[in-house]
Each structure stands twice: as structure tokens, then as C-alpha cells.
Amino acid sequence: MGHGILLSGADNIDFMVHGIFQYSFFGHPVWITTTHVSVLIVLLILIGFAIAANRAMAKASEEPTGFQNVVELIVEKLDGMIDGTMGRSAPRYYNYIGTIFIFILFSNISGLLGLRPPTADYGVTLPLGVLTFILIHFCEFRYNKPGDIWKDKCSPLPPWLPIWLPINLISDIAVPISLSLRLFANVLSGTVMMALIYGLLGWIATAWPAALHVYFDLFSGAIQTYVFCMLTMTYISNARNDN
Amino acid sequence: MDFNENFILGCSAIGAGLAVIAGIGPGVGQGIAAGHAAAAVGRNPGAKSDVTSTMLLGQAVAETTGLYGLLIAMLLLFVKPLLP
Numbered sequence: 461m462g463h464g465i466l467l468s469g470a471d472n473i474d475f476m477v478h479g480i481f482q483y484s485f486f487g488h489p490v491w492i493t494t495t496h497v498s499v500l501i502v503l504l505i506l507i508g509f510a511i512a513a514n515r516a517m518a519k520a521s522e523e524p525t526g527f528q529n530v531v532e533l534i535v536e537k538l539d540g541m542i543d544g545t546m547g548r549s550a551p552r553y554y555n556y557i558g559t560i561f562i563f564i565l566f567s568n569i570s571g572l573l574g575l576r577p578p579t580a581d582y583g584v585t586l587p588l589g590v591l592t593f594i595l596i597h598f599c600e601f602r603y604n605k606p607g608d609i610w611k612d613k614c615s616p617l618p619p620w621l622p623i624w625l626p627i628n629l630i631s632d633i634a635v636p637i638s639l640s641l642r643l644f645a646n647v648l649s650g651t652v653m654m655a656l657i658y659g660l661l662g663w664i665a666t667a668w669p670a671a672l673h674v675y676f677d678l679f680s681g682a683i684q685t686y687v688f689c690m691l692t693m694t695y696i697s698n699a700r701n702d703n
Numbered sequence: 704m705d706f707n708e709n710f711i712l713g714c715s716a717i718g719a720g721l722a723v724i725a726g727i728g729p730g731v732g733q734g735i736a737a738g739h740a741a742a743a744v745g746r747n748p749g750a751k752s753d754v755t756s757t758m759l760l761g762q763a764v765a766e767t768t769g770l771y772g773l774l775i776a777m778l779l780l781f782v783k784p785l786l787p
């Protein structure tokens with residue numbers, strides 16, 4: 461039976477996550493998927509880079525040369541970005557924000573290496589959102605008095621009338637969901653678009669899709685990385701009540 | 704009542720098309736944000752990098768609703784939740 465024009469020539473369109481290896485985890489079938497492989501490759505690249513950077517910085521000189529320049533440039537740019545948003549409390553978050561920035565950036569542009577970007581799987585972006593969620597609420601409870609938190613959760617109305625409490629709680633829970641869905645949907649839309657172009661156009665799609673890769677993988681990926689980190693920093697600053 | 708598979712797939716495709724109409728809102732919103740950012744840079748060229756980063760952040764947040772529409776469309780087209 462026919463599935464219409466979209467699926468007629470679409471045997472080689474492929475942007476789904478595939479299972480590679482199935483094993484049993486306490487009787488529950490669990491799959492090793494292509495996403496795991498992509499994450500592993502990205503992590504190996506990053507770990508290799510980190511070891512090389514560590515070697516370079518171990519014999520660092522006063523006047524940086526070669527690879528030391530690159531490492532210092534990356535670290536300075538990241539620290540500058542975090543300083544600009546979080547101000548006084550920035551040094552405590554250099555490690556977390558820097559790590560997720562580099563991981564998401566490499567995941568997003570790994571489409572250039574022919575991988576399916578790991579961030580185009582909701583199972584990768586949701587944990588990132590949940591990490592941010594945990595950090596936000598850890599900071600909130602650490603740096604605020606319980607009474608102030610209660611007052612804030614009932615905020616438009618006085619604290620003895622908690623009618624707005626459920627709405628504020630829902631908007632708190634929506635934060636990690638919207639953070640992770642934004643990243644996921646952006647990367648997924650790029651992946652699907654490229655798969656459709658390569659799958660449907662066949663030999664016509666030679667050479668010129670490189671321009672689209674620049675947009676979908678590099679530009680969109682970098683913007684979404686920046687946005688994810690910016691929003692994480694803004695939420696944490698708000699929770700810490702810095703200003 | 705029973706509908707055959709083609710009918711459900713066709714209705715899913717129509718629903719996917721309707722869901723992507725959600726892209727109108729973010730388009731208008733991002734255009735407004737970019738226009739105001741251009742005006743701001745024209746008034747104060749020194750603040751170009753600050754204005755650009757604020758604009759990108761706001762645009763990315765405004766884009767979210769459109770992306771939800773896109774997600775619904777993709778679910779309807781490729782996951783086919785309406786098929787029995």
C-alpha cells in the first residue's frame with residue numbers, strides 16, 4: 461500500500477536513533493543505541509583534548525606558544541562569558557558551565573563528522589536540563605531563608621494566601637523541560653532537514669549542502685549552546701539572589 | 704467506527720501541517736526583536752556586542768513555541784501515535 465509522496469522515495473532517509481546491541485538489565489531489555497556511540501566518540505575527542513591541554517599547561521611558559529595559546533584562549537573566553545553574566549559569584553561555576561558548554565558545542569557540531577548529533581536524542585538533553593534544575597534549587601535552598609523561599613513561591617499574593625503556589629511550582633518544573641526541549645528540537649530539526657535533503661535529492665545534493673551544514677550544524681549549534689548556558693547562568697543567578 | 708490506515712496517515716499529515724503554523728508567532732517575534740536590536744545598535748554602536756547577545760538570547764527563548772509546534776508535527780509524521 462502506498463504511503464504518499466513523502467515516503468515513496470524515502471527508503472534511504474534515516475535520522476532515527478537505532479538500537480545496536482540489546483542486553484538484559486534485571487530482566488528489563490535495554491538497548492545500546494547509536495546515541496551512546498556518538499556520545500562515546502564525542503567524549504573520547506574531548507578527553508583526548510583535555511589530556512593534550514593538561515600536557516601543554518604542565519610545561520607552560522610565560523610567553524605562550526602554539527597549543528598553549530589555544531587552550532588559554534578557550535579558557536579565557538569561557539571565563540569571560542561566565543563573568544559577564546554571573547558577576548561576583550562566577551568563579552564557583554566556571555567548571556560546571558564550561559564543561560556543559562564544551563560538551564554541548566561538540567555534540568552539536570559533531571554532525572559535521574558524520575555522526576548523528578547526540579543532542580538530537582531527548583535522552584541526552586533531558587539529563588542536562590535536570591542537572592541545571594538540581595543546581596538551581598540547590599542554590600535556592602542554600603542561599604535563601606526558608607521564609608523568603610515561601611514568600612517567593614506565593615509571590616504575587618501575600619504569603620498567607622498560597623493560591624499562586626501551584627502555578628509557581630508548575631513554572632519551576634517547566635524550566636528543565638523547556639530548556640531541554642529547546643536544545644533537542646533545534647538540533648533535531650537540523651538533523652531531519654539534512655537527512656531529507658540527502659535522502660530525497662539523491663545525486664543533486666552534492667557539494668552545495670555544505671552551506672546548509674554551516675547553518676544547521678555550526679551556526680545553530682553554537683547559538684543553542686550559548687543560549688543553554690546563558691539561561692542556566694541566569695536561572696542560577698536568580699536563585700542565588702545575587703542582585 | 705473503524706478507519707483504515709491511509710485515512711489516519713492523511714489526517715496525521717494535515718495535523719502536522721496545521722501544527723507547523725505555530726512558526727508564524729516566533730517569526731514575527733524574532734523579526735521585532737531583530738528590528739529593535741538594529742535600532743539600538745544604530746543609536747549606540749558601542750554596545751553592539753551586548754545588544755547582539757541579548758537579542759540572540761531573547762530570540763532563542765521566543766523560538767521555543769515554534770519548536771513545540773515542530774515537535775508535534777514530527778511526532779505526528781514519524782512516530783504515528785494515532786495508528787492503532
